[in-house]
Amino acid sequence: MSWLITTINCLKQTKNLTPQKTTIRFRYHAEKIARGPLIRRHGYEDHIQQSGLMPRVKGAKKLPMPTYRPKDAWCEKRALFGQNDYIDILGNEKLHPTRILYNVPSWLRGVSGNEFQVAIKKRYALGQTKYPLARPTKWNELNKRIRYLYRFMNRKTPTGYSKQ
Known part of the structure; x- marks a missing residue:
């Protein structure tokens, strides 16, 4: 009978210990x-104005607009541009267009x-010069x-002869 009393007492105690639910929604x-x-x-x-064409510092003067100077169309570089483009068509057969490439x-x-x-052509052309001694790292990288x-x-x- 004592076990019955102890279980009832335990149930009473657990009933008081159950957490209470409160629904509070913040x-x-x-x-x-x-x-x-x-x-x-x-x-x-913010020290930069976001209005206008370019952002500017408040209170500072605007930069002066550069004056327009047209390019010289008859300077040597522009006047002679493309003069050798049609050398193979208009010129003689003795002069090949690759012989005119002076800056290459x-x-x-x-x-x-x-x-x-x-790379092989470069190694052959530069091998007889002082390039291997002057730039040994570049020479080694090329090789x-x-x-x-x-x-x-x-x-x-692929060689063209394989059966794959």
């Missing part, structure tokens, strides 16, 4: 809207090939690039 969003817009960067003063390095004149072929491209072309380029 309306944070409504209160936030009622306070008005959120004030950010309070006390910050010799190993790049009239080149028509891939990177590997251009490394040629070795890499050689291996790449031999391994990755």
Whole structure:
């Protein structure tokens, strides 16, 4: 019988210890809207005007507009631009258009090939000059690039004879 009394007493105690539910819902969003817009960067003063064509510092003078100076159409660079474009059509057959490219390095004149072929021409042209001694790092990088491209072309380029 004592066990019955103890269980009843335990049930009474647990009934008093059950948490009570209170449904309180705070309306944070409504209160936030009622306070008005959120004030950010309070006390910050923007020194650049955002109106007009360009933003300017308040109180400063505008930069002077540069005076218009037309370009000289008859300066040597503009007057002779494209003079040798039709040398192969209008000129004689002895002069090839690639021979007129004065501002291009010799190993790049009239080149028509891939990177590997251009690099080999560059190594051949610069090998007899002081380039390997003057720029040893660049010379070494050029040789490394040629070795890499050689291996790449031999391994990755299809030959046309494979059955794949």
